Amino acid sequence: MEYSIVPAREIFRHFSVLSIGIFYLTALISVGIFAYGVWLRVAKYRGGRAVAQHGLTWARVRETALVVLSHSKLRKRNALAGWAHVLIFFGFLTLLAGTITIWIDHDVLGLFGIHFWKGVFYLWFSATLDLMGLALLVGLAIMAARRWSTQPQFDYSRADRKAGTYSRLGYVRDDTIFLAILFLIGATGFVTEALRILADRPDFEVWSFVGWQLANGLSAVGLSRADANQLHFYCWWLHAILVFTFIAYIPYSKAIHILVDSANLLVRDPVAGKRLPAISEDVAGLGYQRLEDLTWKDRLNLDACTKCGRCHVACPARAGGWQLSPRDVILDLREQAEAKLGGGSLLHETSLAHDGSAGGGLIKPEVLWACTTCMACMEACPVGIEHVPLIVQMRRNLVEQGVMEPNLQKTLEKIGSSGNSFGEAAQNRAKWTQALPFRIKDARKEPVEYLWFVGDYASFDPGLQEITRSVARILHRTGVDFGILYEAEQNSGNDVRRVGEEGLFQMLIENNLAALGQARFKEIITTDPHTYNTLKFEYPEFGGEYRVRHYTELLAELIESGRIPISHPLDAIATYHDPCNLSRYTEVTDAPRAIMQAIGIKLIEMPRNRSNSFCCGAGGGRIWMASPGSEERPSHQRMREALELPDVKYFVVACPKDVVMFREAAAAVQGAGHIQVKEMIELVEMAISETVPALS
Amino acid sequence: MKIITFVKHVPSSGATPRIAVTKRGIEEEGLAYEANETDLYAIEEALYQRFVHQGTVTAVTIGPRRAQAALHVAYAKGVDHGIHVLTEGSHGTDTALNVAAAAEVVKKQGFDLIFTGIQADDDLQGLFGIALAEHLGIPVISAVTQVNVSADKKTAVVTRELGGGYKEEFEVDLPCLCTVQFGIRPVRYSSIMAIVKARSRKIESMSLEAMKIASRQASRMSIAELSYPENSGQCQMLDGAPAEAVRTLVANLVEKGVI
Numbered sequence: 001m002e003y004s005i006v007p008a009r010e011i012f013r014h015f016s017v018l019s020i021g022i023f024y025l026t027a028l029i030s031v032g033i034f035a036y037g038v039w040l041r042v043a044k045y046r047g048g049r050a051v052a053q054h055g056l057t058w059a060r061v062r063e064t065a066l067v068v069l070s071h072s073k074l075r076k077r078n079a080l081a082g083w084a085h086v087l088i089f090f091g092f093l094t095l096l097a098g099t100i101t102i103w104i105d106h107d108v109l110g111l112f113g114i115h116f117w118k119g120v121f122y123l124w125f126s127a128t129l130d131l132m133g134l135a136l137l138v139g140l141a142i143m144a145a146r147r148w149s150t151q152p153q154f155d156y157s158r159a160d161r162k163a164g165t166y167s168r169l170g171y172v173r174d175d176t177i178f179l180a181i182l183f184l185i186g187a188t189g190f191v192t193e194a195l196r197i198l199a200d201r202p203d204f205e206v207w208s209f210v211g212w213q214l215a216n217g218l219s220a221v222g223l224s225r226a227d228a229n230q231l232h233f234y235c236w237w238l239h240a241i242l243v244f245t246f247i248a249y250i251p252y253s254k255a256i257h258i259l260v261d262s263a264n265l266l267v268r269d270p271v272a273g274k275r276l277p278a279i280s281e282d283v284a285g286l287g288y289q290r291l292e293d294l295t296w297k298d299r300l301n302l303d304a305c306t307k308c309g310r311c312h313v314a315c316p317a318r319a320g321g322w323q324l325s326p327r328d329v330i331l332d333l334r335e336q337a338e339a340k341l342g343g344g345s346l347l348h349e350t351s352l353a354h355d356g357s358a359g360g361g362l363i364k365p366e367v368l369w370a371c372t373t374c375m376a377c378m379e380a381c382p383v384g385i386e387h388v389p390l391i392v393q394m395r396r397n398l399v400e401q402g403v404m405e406p407n408l409q410k411t412l413e414k415i416g417s418s419g420n421s422f423g424e425a426a427q428n429r430a431k432w433t434q435a436l437p438f439r440i441k442d443a444r445k446e447p448v449e450y451l452w453f454v455g456d457y458a459s460f461d462p463g464l465q466e467i468t469r470s471v472a473r474i475l476h477r478t479g480v481d482f483g484i485l486y487e488a489e490q491n492s493g494n495d496v497r498r499v500g501e502e503g504l505f506q507m508l509i510e511n512n513l514a515a516l517g518q519a520r521f522k523e524i525i526t527t528d529p530h531t532y533n534t535l536k537f538e539y540p541e542f543g544g545e546y547r548v549r550h551y552t553e554l555l556a557e558l559i560e561s562g563r564i565p566i567s568h569p570l571d572a573i574a575t576y577h578d579p580c581n582l583s584r585y586t587e588v589t590d591a592p593r594a595i596m597q598a599i600g601i602k603l604i605e606m607p608r609n610r611s612n613s614f615c616c617g618a619g620g621g622r623i624w625m626a627s628p629g630s631e632e633r634p635s636h637q638r639m640r641e642a643l644e645l646p647d648v649k650y651f652v653v654a655c656p657k658d659v660v661m662f663r664e665a666a667a668a669v670q671g672a673g674h675i676q677v678k679e680m681i682e683l684v685e686m687a688i689s690e691t692v693p694a695l696s
Numbered sequence: 697m698k699i700i701t702f703v704k705h706v707p708s709s710g711a712t713p714r715i716a717v718t719k720r721g722i723e724e725e726g727l728a729y730e731a732n733e734t735d736l737y738a739i740e741e742a743l744y745q746r747f748v749h750q751g752t753v754t755a756v757t758i759g760p761r762r763a764q765a766a767l768h769v770a771y772a773k774g775v776d777h778g779i780h781v782l783t784e785g786s787h788g789t790d791t792a793l794n795v796a797a798a799a800e801v802v803k804k805q806g807f808d809l810i811f812t813g814i815q816a817d818d819d820l821q822g823l824f825g826i827a828l829a830e831h832l833g834i835p836v837i838s839a840v841t842q843v844n845v846s847a848d849k850k851t852a853v854v855t856r857e858l859g860g861g862y863k864e865e866f867e868v869d870l871p872c873l874c875t876v877q878f879g880i881r882p883v884r885y886s887s888i889m890a891i892v893k894a895r896s897r898k899i900e901s902m903s904l905e906a907m908k909i910a911s912r913q914a915s916r917m918s919i920a921e922l923s924y925p926e927n928s929g930q931c932q933m934l935d936g937a938p939a940e941a942v943r944t945l946v947a948n949l950v951e952k953g954v955i
């Protein structure tokens with residue numbers, strides 16, 4: 001027969017015209033249901049507020065394609081799940097491409113009597129699809145095993161509600177159906193292929209190696225060619241119906257992430273969280289109070305979540321037993337959006353009891369106030385969901401309503417009246433300099449090369465002032481030309497903005513820009529990574545464009561160039577805690593490590609390091625709040641992480657707030673007595689002591 | 697219901713004030729100001745009563761031009777009207793003058809209830825509310841911690857604080873005046889945006905001349921001298937390891953004869 005010479009196969013093998021008709025009709029219905037679901041979603045996004053800028057450029061398209069194809073974000077936090085997704089992703093994509101190829105051959109070019117799906121192309125096509133189909137099944141099997149067999153079990157529980165007051169069975173079902181239907185599609189595809197091969201046995205089908213072997217297997221267990229021929233028809237239809245069901249199901253399930261997440265990655269904000277959105281003119285209040293306040297991009301963000309739970313695991317507030325889980329914030333908002341605006345999943349979370357404390361806003365205040373804005377969630381999210389800006393937008397509403405804990409209110413009032421979180425008079429800001437044997441230049445009065453933005457904690461906290469003086473001493477001894485703003489410097493506003501007090505933030509910016517305007521300098525250096533972030537990413541929007549660096553960056557440079565000679569290398573073992581604002585926000589992770597290496601420290605990394613660092617719990621204004629979580633504090637958990645490492649003498653930090661947080665942790669955590677919490681500068685000073693001659 | 701509250705613009709406690717050379721006042725320069733704390737409690741109570749009984753809340757400040765900032769805060773909290781009585785000369789501490797001016801304002805406005813803070817954070821006199829009620833000839837209850845108004849009967853049941861944690865309950869005819877104790881209900885945070893927005897709200901300005909009040913009425917009291925508080929104790933930080941620090945502490949306490 002001809003097809004034994006030119007390899008190919010019949011699409012509708014032994015089909016009656018009626019069967020073919022039913023097939024096309026079913027296909028049409030399925031695609032129709034799919035299109036309607038997609039349209040509902042698009043309508044939902046189109047109803048959102050406009051976005052000032054979404055940064056969609058060709059570079060972004062390239063970058064996104066790279067992220068999607070390499071799965072870099074998916075593999076980052078969980079290599080096994082990431083690689084399993086690689087198998088599923090490319091398996092699915094190849095099968096989709098294969099189906100489209102056959103459709104073009106059969107239903108487009110076929111109409112003109114042109115066929116290319118045959119011969120050598122057909123053989124390679126068969127082999128490739130079998131290989132990738134197998135990849136899909138293996139990937140799905142790994143995912144299924146991960147989800148249902150490994151311990152601890154995947155955590156579906158909400159951080160803000162008691163078990164029994166809600167049910168997430170809908171989510172479990174959605175996840176199960178998605179996995180199962182894909183697996184069944186793959187499996188029935190192979191069985192259909194095997195039955196056809198068994199019935200017809202064309203020699204060239206050895207290229208469909210999975211189907212071929214499966215046919216051998218079926219034959220071995222006694223399936224006759226005649227029975228296979230019969231069964232093929234039913235199995236073919238089963239496969240087809242599964243595929244059509246899946247296509248129709250996509251926009252009403254987590255499968256939509258195939259489309260939504262690519263779009264979401266395309267429009268993500270490269271400085272999301274680092275630079276918070278300005279107050280929108282078209283929002284009734286100052287922040288987000290109602291669903292209508294969300295932009296189309298926010299709505300897309302909500303739909304992008306696949307409930308993978310990486311943010312849930314990474315979140316320090318969740319780990320510390322506060323009511324926040326970044327995942328739940330997103331899912332909660334999504335449920336609200338789907339209920340009110342339509343265009344969503346068939347399966348939902350159900351509330352079994354009324355949550356009395358929900359209040360008027362979108363998310364409970366206790367949940368929103370738990371956030372340290374450490375950005376671990378956004379760093380972990382493989383699909384570019386921007387949790388932190390959303391949370392801050394909702395906090396802005398809480399601030400406007402005056403809903404906050406008394407400690408925070410007191411602090412904001414102090415900052416409002418005195419310009420610093422300690423409520424100290426401005427004249428006292430530079431009091432720490434009085435114990436220095438030299439005078440620091442007033443950058444407002446004489447030009448300097450480096451303007452040092454000291455920050456509130458480094459200036460006022462009595463436990464930190466010696467460290468602050470250390471920085472001054474080393475810069476002075478090295479002959480660095482630097483100055484400060486004295487009483488004109490105010491809180492930089494980084495955490496004030498993250499609390500959601502935008503007006504106060506703008507007031508602080510205005511005052512600081514006025515002070516910076518009086519000063520002459522080439523570059524700003526900061527001690528506080530929080531200050532660093534806002535100066536670097538947020539001040540430019542208000543007209544303050546400066547070159548800004550963290551002091552560790554300057555120090556690393558000075559050590560590298562030999563201007564700070566290290567004569568007393570420390571010869572000690574230490575671990576380093578990356579401050580959130582230095583690692584995830586401003587992406588400085590090499591300079592502190594270079595300094596440690598130069599001063600003779602043997603660095604042992606904690607499991608969570610660099611951009612995967614675990615927040616001390618003080619960010620986003622949390623340092624001004626007292627409400628406790630139900631689990632061990634994040635800083636204590638972090639100290640335990642360091643205790644797991646052998647022989648660590650120093651727990652090194654590069655942020656004033658970290659010194660406060662971790663000195664407390666070292667004193668409180670059992671067995672941490674031998675660990676000394678050191679600000680980087682203290683170690684540097686030890687390593688150069690007696691060597692650099694004082695200049696004055 | 698018409699409610700009037702009074703709010704004073706006082707130096708904030710953040711900065712230590714410097715005593716003027718004359719020793720009879722403090723230097724205005726370098727001071728930061730804020731709305732007096734208990735006056736904010738009075739405003740919160742007034743707004744709560746408006747929430748329950750409807751009506752209007754008017755906030756009045758008496759003081760120099762800068763005192764308008766106290767009204768911005770009042771507007772941000774949610775009052776309906778702001779009135780500023782301009783007194784450039786006095787620093788708000790002349791109770792007789794304040795009472796005379798306040799009486800003119802409230803008579804012109806009409807009122808059912810007046811709330812003032814129990815005292816001003818700067819001079820701590822605690823006179824204004826009581827003197828105003830006396831001047832107007834209406835009942836006054838001081839250190840009020842709870843107010844239940846019965847709008848039909850034109851009365852209110854008012855709880856005030858006594859020493860030793862006791863409480864006293866009055867039934868009082870309206871109109872009346874309450875000087876409000878700290879903590880009557882939480883003072884909500886006023887965001888800077890809200891205060892900035894409030895700056896564009898209209899403030900009715902009244903002058904002492906128009907009210908025919910002499911700017912400085914003869915007083916039988918005058919400040920003789922202001923002085924800084926003297927250090928009465930001392931504080932010493934003990935460094936070192938806990939065990940060592942405790943030894944030093946015990947040694948010091950023994951040396952001082954405490955133990």
